[in-house]
Amino acid sequence: MANLDRDIDKAKANGNQSRAKKLKLRRRRWLLINARSAHVEEELKIVYEPEIGEGALEVFCVSDTSYEKYARKGNAEMVLASGIPAVRRFCYTITAHAQELQAINFLHSTLSSLLYSAELRAAKPTVQPR
Numbered sequence: 001m002a003n004l005d006r007d008i009d010k011a012k013a014n015g016n017q018s019r020a021k022k023l024k025l026r027r028r029r030w031l032l033i034n035a036r037s038a039h040v041e042e043e044l045k046i047v048y049e050p051e052i053g054e055g056a057l058e059v060f061c062v063s064d065t066s067y068e069k070y071a072r073k074g075n076a077e078m079v080l081a082s083g084i085p086a087v088r089r090f091c092y093t094i095t096a097h098a099q100e101l102q103a104i105n106f107l108h109s110t111l112s113s114l115l116y117s118a119e120l121r122a123a124k125p126t127v128q129p130r
Contacts, residue, residue, distance in 0.1 A: 001027065003077045030081060037061035037083070060087045 004027050011020035041059040049057045062083035070078035079085065 001030065001077065001081075003075070004030070030078075033063070034081070058090055060090070062087055 004023060008020055008023045008027065011017075011023060040061055044059045045057050060083055064082075064084065067079060067082035067084040070082065
């Protein structure tokens with residue numbers, strides 16, 4: 001929103017009232033979308049969180065059309081506002097958590113077995129041929 005506010009101020013300073021008005025409408029639209037998204041996320045959590053038991057319910061409201069439009073234009077602020085990057089971060093954390101569990105499992109099972117085998121091999125008496 002900071003970039004949008006800056007663009008509005010710049011349009012006003014340049015005397016471009018039609019652009020300033022258009023940008024204000026865009027800002028108002030995004031504020032309404034964000035308010036609606038926050039409300040929907042909160043209500044979904046209230047309804048469904050008791051059903052999942054332990055843990056927190058992650059809810060995302062996203063706009064794929066806004067993401068596509070602003071990603072093409074390179075507008076990072078509006079891309080973030082689309083909600084898609086938040087979903088991506090969440091998906092990456094799930095993957096990272098699974099990889100962490102896999103590494104821990106490896107360390108506990110495979111690596112400990114390997115060390116035990118190496119210990120047995122090192123402790124094995126060598127027989128001298130006669």
